[in-house]
Amino acid sequence: MAPLDYPEAISVTEVCTRDGFQNHKTFIPTEVKIEILDALAALGFAKMEVTSFVSPKAIPQMVDAAEVMSHFQKKWGDRIAGFALVPNRKGAELAIRNGAEALVFVLSASEEHNKANTNRTIEESLSELQDICRDFGGLEISVGLGTSFECPFSGTVAPEKVTRVIDAAFEYGVDHITISDTTGSANPRGLERTLEIVRSRYESAPFALHLHDTHGMGLANALTAMNMGFTTFETATAGMGGCPFAPGASGNLATEDLVNMAGRMGIDTGIDLIELLRVSREIAHKLALPWKSHVASTRIGLDEGVYC
Ligand code: COA
Numbered sequence: 001m002a003p004l005d006y007p008e009a010i011s012v013t014e015v016c017t018r019d020g021f022q023n024h025k026t027f028i029p030t031e032v033k034i035e036i037l038d039a040l041a042a043l044g045f046a047k048m049e050v051t052s053f054v055s056p057k058a059i060p061q062m063v064d065a066a067e068v069m070s071h072f073q074k075k076w077g078d079r080i081a082g083f084a085l086v087p088n089r090k091g092a093e094l095a096i097r098n099g100a101e102a103l104v105f106v107l108s109a110s111e112e113h114n115k116a117n118t119n120r121t122i123e124e125s126l127s128e129l130q131d132i133c134r135d136f137g138g139l140e141i142s143v144g145l146g147t148s149f150e151c152p153f154s155g156t157v158a159p160e161k162v163t164r165v166i167d168a169a170f171e172y173g174v175d176h177i178t179i180s181d182t183t184g185s186a187n188p189r190g191l192e193r194t195l196e197i198v199r200s201r202y203e204s205a206p207f208a209l210h211l212h213d214t215h216g217m218g219l220a221n222a223l224t225a226m227n228m229g230f231t232t233f234e235t236a237t238a239g240m241g242g243c244p245f246a247p248g249a250s251g252n253l254a255t256e257d258l259v260n261m262a263g264r265m266g267i268d269t270g271i272d273l274i275e276l277l278r279v280s281r282e283i284a285h286k287l288a289l290p291w292k293s294h295v296a297s298t299r300i301g302l303d304e305g306v307y308c
């Protein structure tokens with residue numbers, strides 16, 4: 001067996017205020033959202049998912065997306081690429097009106113989840129994506145490709161379904177694509193199988209991995225992807241998150257768990273673990289959640305800046 005190979009550095013995109021908040025059961029007051037956003041932004045992420053412009057009937061939590069996005073752009077827009085998630089053209093227009101300069105268009109590789117999440121067929125979503133790329137080409141546009149490995153309705157997703165969407169998205173001019181394990185049900189071998197096909201087809205194209213930790217395999221999946229040369233990961237501080245339209249989906253891989261593992265392996269993330277843990281603990285406290293990342297359970301002397 002060949003020895004495992006890891007990158008010297010990875011890039012971590014923080015998605016707590018989008019993916020994390022969308023699955024929170026009670027409404028988080030806008031000022032609390034903004035406090036958390038500011039605390040996370042101060043940690044030094046190069047990219048963050050700020051909020052989503054979606055139907056308030058689908059995700060009531062995001063009804064204040066305009067206020068949150070405008071605040072972010074004013075305060076952090078010159079330093080951090082702040083992405084707004086959108087499922088349709090209306091979302092793109094609203095996001096841009098409120099200052100967004102970077103969009104994540106969400107669609108799924110599985111027909112069943114795309115329908116449940118966006119009330120569209122994949123063809124309909126792709127057509128909307130094509131229009132957005134044509135009309136808002138000056139913006140940075142990413143695709144968040146949900147259920148790339150497993151679908152809660154139809155099981156394992158064939159890699160061809162993933163490459164079909166990737167082909168179309170790059171043809172329309174999308175800048176990068178995030179391959180997403182929406183439900184956190186991917187396992188390292190299944191993930192490797194799909195990523196191998198993606199890598200052999202697109203070689204150095206810009207991809208990120210979006211991982212959840214439902215089955216406790218988030219770090220194993222991240223490690224597998226790193227060993228294959230993927231270096232950009234989307235995670236949520238405090239392990240919040242999940243798609244309300246994917247039964248069984250739970251929290252994202254916690255940012256602190258990835259930053260901790262990378263740090264112990266000598267892989268640079270540019271994020272200070274102690275500062276990150278303080279913010280994570282504060283998020284759990286403000287939202288009255290159990291502080292549940294793996295690394296949180298090992299905290300020792302956090303207030304003294306010591307962590308073992
Ligand atoms: N932002 C805000 N409001 C929106 C919107 C958007 N992007 N898109 C549609 N709406 C509004 C419409 O104006 C309409 O409002 P009205 O009833 O007051 O007239 C209502 O939402 C329904 O619009 P419609 O176009 O019929 O959408 P739909 O009911 O078929 O739902 C989506 C389609 C895509 C808007 C909806 O499924 C959605 O927002 N999905 C996102 C789900 C999500 O965020 N999942 C988690 C991320 S993985």
Ligand code: ZN
Nearest residue numbers: 019182242243
């Ligand atoms: Zn997610």
